[in-house]
Amino acid sequence: MTEPPFPIPDPVTLAIPLFVALIVAEMLHVRRTGRGAYETRDAAASLAMGFGNVIAGLLTGGIYVAAAYAAYQFRIFDIGWTWWALVACFFAEDLAYYWFHRLSHERRFWWAAHVIHHSSQHYNLTTALRQTWTGAVSLSFATKLPLFLIGFPPEMVFLFSGLSLVYQFWIHTEAVGRLPGPIELIFNTPSHHRVHHAINPRYLDANYAGVLIIWDRMFGTFIPESDEEKPRYGIVSQIATFNPFRIAFHEWLAIGRDLIAHPRHAIGYLFGPPGWSHDGSRRTSRELKAAWSGGQRTAATDAFLPSERTHVL
Amino acid sequence: MLVQVGSALAIAAMVGLAAWLGFTAKPLVREAEARRLIAEQTSCPIAAYVVSERGDAALAALDDGRFALVRGLGDRMVIRVYAARDVRFSLRRRGLRVVFEDPAAEPVLLEGVHAVPGAPA
Numbered sequence: 302m303t304e305p306p307f308p309i310p311d312p313v314t315l316a317i318p319l320f321v322a323l324i325v326a327e328m329l330h331v332r333r334t335g336r337g338a339y340e341t342r343d344a345a346a347s348l349a350m351g352f353g354n355v356i357a358g359l360l361t362g363g364i365y366v367a368a369a370y371a372a373y374q375f376r377i378f379d380i381g382w383t384w385w386a387l388v389a390c391f392f393a394e395d396l397a398y399y400w401f402h403r404l405s406h407e408r409r410f411w412w413a414a415h416v417i418h419h420s421s422q423h424y425n426l427t428t429a430l431r432q433t434w435t436g437a438v439s440l441s442f443a444t445k446l447p448l449f450l451i452g453f454p455p456e457m458v459f460l461f462s463g464l465s466l467v468y469q470f471w472i473h474t475e476a477v478g479r480l481p482g483p484i485e486l487i488f489n490t491p492s493h494h495r496v497h498h499a500i501n502p503r504y505l506d507a508n509y510a511g512v513l514i515i516w517d518r519m520f521g522t523f524i525p526e527s528d529e530e531k532p533r534y535g536i537v538s539q540i541a542t543f544n545p546f547r548i549a550f551h552e553w554l555a556i557g558r559d560l561i562a563h564p565r566h567a568i569g570y571l572f573g574p575p576g577w578s579h580d581g582s583r584r585t586s587r588e589l590k591a592a593w594s595g596g597q598r599t600a601a602t603d604a605f606l607p608s609e610r611t612h613v614l
Numbered sequence: 615m616l617v618q619v620g621s622a623l624a625i626a627a628m629v630g631l632a633a634w635l636g637f638t639a640k641p642l643v644r645e646a647e648a649r650r651l652i653a654e655q656t657s658c659p660i661a662a663y664v665v666s667e668r669g670d671a672a673l674a675a676l677d678d679g680r681f682a683l684v685r686g687l688g689d690r691m692v693i694r695v696y697a698a699r700d701v702r703f704s705l706r707r708r709g710l711r712v713v714f715e716d717p718a719a720e721p722v723l724l725e726g727v728h729a730v731p732g733a734p735a
Binding site: 321324333343344351352356423499532538539541542 | 619620625627628631636683687688689690693708712
């Protein structure tokens with residue numbers, strides 16, 4: 302049976318009222334306790350990006366759906382809607398998400414779409430909704446195509462992708478500390494995801510998980526949150542705008558400028574790691590981290606690092 | 615369509631609530647603080663420095679010809695360093711308008727500033 306046994310809902314749409322309720326609750330919690338931070342224009346920008354993501358999804362989501370069904374035509378197995386298929390699909394989708402997410406950080410072409418999500422200096426539930434408008438442009442769904450080729454029904458994969466997004470909403474908060482050990486061991490949690498959003502050198506390039514943190518543990522990208530170093534959020538070179546259009550397209554425009562200025566190095570500027578430059582005038586996160594871990598916080602390194610004070614004034 | 619309209623209304627309500635709760639702090643750029651921030655960003659000495667009357671932004675000309683912008687963004691500060699070719703100035707009645715060849719930065723009006731830092735008087 303490859304047809305779903307029941308109409309498959311869109312978990313994200315169904316969860317919108319929950320998103321709103323939790324954001325309101327978090328705002329009140331921050332006001333009351335001072336734990337966490339909100340800023341009105343930052344929140345407005347994040348929410349506008351989320352709204353734009355929905356609109357972009359309406360306009361371009363068909364590309365993903367068409368690619369999914371096209372790939373499914375060439376499936377190896379006929380996997381039906383059985384309990385074991387649901388379990389396998391959950392793990393497979395989460396693994397595919399890990400690699401999509403890791404690719405989105407390690408290669409500039411995909412980073413250009415994903416940087417939006419990291420562009421806030423705040424870390425709260427509205428940050429979860431600060432989503433890309435150009436995911437279809439970067440073909441960010443490509444890492445999911447093997448699932449359809451294996452034979453998982455597209456509706457099943459869409460269901461788990463949606464559930465993963467809903468799960469990932471609640472982990473964008475400073476209001477929740479560390480959870481009991483077994484949960485932190487297996488699942489992506491607010492603590493793990495704070496590390497992912499942090500720009501402190503020790504935290505760079507870590508915790509790409511969607512639902513299960515086990516993938517980071519398996520592939521060597523797990524870094525725990527340290528009590529000694531509070532995460533600072535955003536991107537290494539903080540953007541200086543709340544304009545949703547600048548937020549959405551700034552990295553694409555920057556890529557365009559680099560391609561025009563240095564056409565001979567187009568491959569590097571498109572598919573190199575973020576921060577790559579042909580003359581070494583910029584720093585990748587790996588270089589920043591290497592300098593930090595080598596205990597070589599030189600002036601040259603500092604020149605590319607936002608200071609602690611930029612976030613506390 | 616109902617979802618989109620409902621989402622837009624919910625967004626407006628949440629932004630309104632954030633403002634009502636007072637999440638609207640704005641940092642002031644003070645000279646000593648800005649100089650220290652710039653020094654933390656780059657080891658290049660500051661040749662000249664200006665700050666807007668409102669204290670919302672400052673611009674420093676560095677010894678190597680680059681410019682460092684320090685500005686408030688919501689309740690946080692942003693520092694960006696630019697090559698001279700990536701910065702354009704225009705003098706306005708209210709102050710110095712600075713435009714950056716940088717899609718991630720809005721133009722800045724440095725109110726009360728009537729000269730480019732580091733430029734001959």
